[in-house]
Amino acid sequence: MSLRFHNTLTLRMEEFAPQDGKTVRMYTCGPTVWNYVHIGNLRTFASQDILRRWLRYRGWELRHAMNLTDVDDRIIQQAAEAGQTIYDYTAGYAAAFFEDTAKVRLEKPEIVCKATDHIGDMVDVIQQLEKNGCTYVSEGSVYFRITGFPEYGKLSHTRFEGNKAGARVDTDKYDKENARDFVLWKARKEGEHFWDSQLGAGRPGWHIECSAMAMKYLGETLDIHAGGVDLVFPHHENEIAQAEAASGKPFARFWLHTEHLMVEGQTMSKSLGNFYTLRDLLEKGHSPESLRYLLLSVPYRKQLNFTFDGLRSAATAIDRLRNFELRLHTARFDEGVDALMEERAAKAISQFEAALDDDLNTAEALGAVFEYVREVNTAMDAGGFRDGNRVGAGNLLAKFDAIFDVLRPTVAGNAISDDEIEKLSAERTQAKKAKNFARSDEIRNLLLAQGVVLEDTKEGVRWKRK
RNA sequence: GGCGCGGUAGCCAAGUGGUAAGGCAGAGGUCUGCAAAACCUUUAUUCGCGGGUUCGAUUCCCGCCCGCGCCUCCA
Incomplete structure (x- = not known):
């Protein structure tokens, strides 16, 4: 097309x-x-x-x-x-x-x-x-x-x-x-x-x-x-x-x-008190990516109604994609390549491309990506996704993010380092093995306060920044 | 008055002349030391209203209602 x-x-x-x-x-x-x-x-x-x-x-x-x-x-x-x-x-x-x-x-x-x-x-x-x-x-x-x-x-x-x-x-x-x-x-x-x-x-x-x-x-x-x-x-x-x-x-x-952006269904204006700069949103603790996603999720020729509810939904939607990417990189899969999974990735890419070719239909492009994510998650649960399928899936995510650019989190300059996170995570695993749940929960909460979430999976612990 | 955009589930939203993508929220489930997190399932017999064309319309045509924008500086 x-x-x-x-x-x-x-x-x-x-x-x-x-x-x-x-x-x-x-x-x-x-x-x-x-x-x-x-x-x-x-x-x-x-x-x-x-x-x-x-x-x-x-x-x-x-x-x-x-x-x-x-x-x-x-x-x-x-x-x-x-x-x-x-x-x-x-x-x-x-x-x-x-x-x-x-x-x-x-x-x-x-x-x-x-x-x-x-x-x-x-x-x-x-x-x-x-x-x-x-x-x-x-x-x-x-x-x-x-x-x-x-x-x-x-x-x-x-x-x-x-x-x-x-x-x-x-x-x-x-x-x-x-x-x-x-x-x-x-x-x-x-x-x-x-x-x-x-x-x-x-x-x-x-x-x-x-x-x-x-x-x-x-x-x-x-x-x-x-x-x-x-x-x-x-x-x-x-x-x-x-x-x-x-x-x-x-x-x-x-x-x-x-088309214009509206705020809570009304024209944005200083006199209505619904006027927001990017700086206003960041001060309220919203991430720049969530705004970017929200702005891009509605095709450009349609009026976009900005709400804080919508902004939070956008942040959650990004999390879903980031979780998928994390799973793709951290989970263990059986050797080999599943042909169906390769087919699904190719189909998702072609849907994604057709959507954007059609006057930049970003909503439809996102739909193609999410549908793929759900199908692959299901396949991963059932063991149908193989180690050799990582490349195809990663390729799709790379294409998606070359356009939408929301997968990489914005990390504050004073954030805790990866090394420290790894160290504390390892200590928590030890504590858990020793059934010292008090200490393990303490570490989890300590990291949470730093914006880091620890997740226990079948293959062990993984972490991500919120 | 002129020009333009739009009215699809609680919210955001895609879409096609042949019977409704996706996201968020909600509900249920899997996993787990309890959790957290994650993942899965599920949620519109119906697409503003009334006519018409058609075997069949949310999708085409006509009329109407409602929202928004521009016609003055404005992304």
């Missing part, structure tokens, strides 16, 4: 392959670095992480660029309130972003580009748009004239001329010819950060950074452009208008949008 994605541009499933048959050129809208990442951000970024990993799994090379928005109205305002330059203000949050995303095991894109490092590139694109007659100047600011771009609205599937002049469109912006026109370059305002350019003193509008940087690093036509659903309009629509009006070429072939 071939790799297919749902394309927002066409609202259809389409077979995917990169233009050049080798390297996928992908752009994703990154964070505005004015705060710590929240779990809604992470839902989108996690879905893009799966996309990255799956594209590579399927043999493509990857050239993925992600922007950091480090200048906008909020940043300017908050930096001013903090008495800092925008550079000082955003540097800390940019660093925190990569610390946090690494904890939930998001791969870093090949290219990370900051808006403030690319002012000149944005000015170049705006000048090209001027040349192409798509702009006008009003009160010192440069605007994009959407009536000059007939395809405006093709991504959000909106025909603006037929649209009711709704209450939500600003009607007091006298400086624009059309309410939907958007700013490319904002004239300098007193006290605000600005750059001198051929366009005059000012700063870039929000949308231009993505068009400029994407084309600079990936060429005029991208294979994939992705982001959260809220960006479809106006951000991505405007990116298309800017890029295509400047280059005359299609900006991106595939547009992938991740």
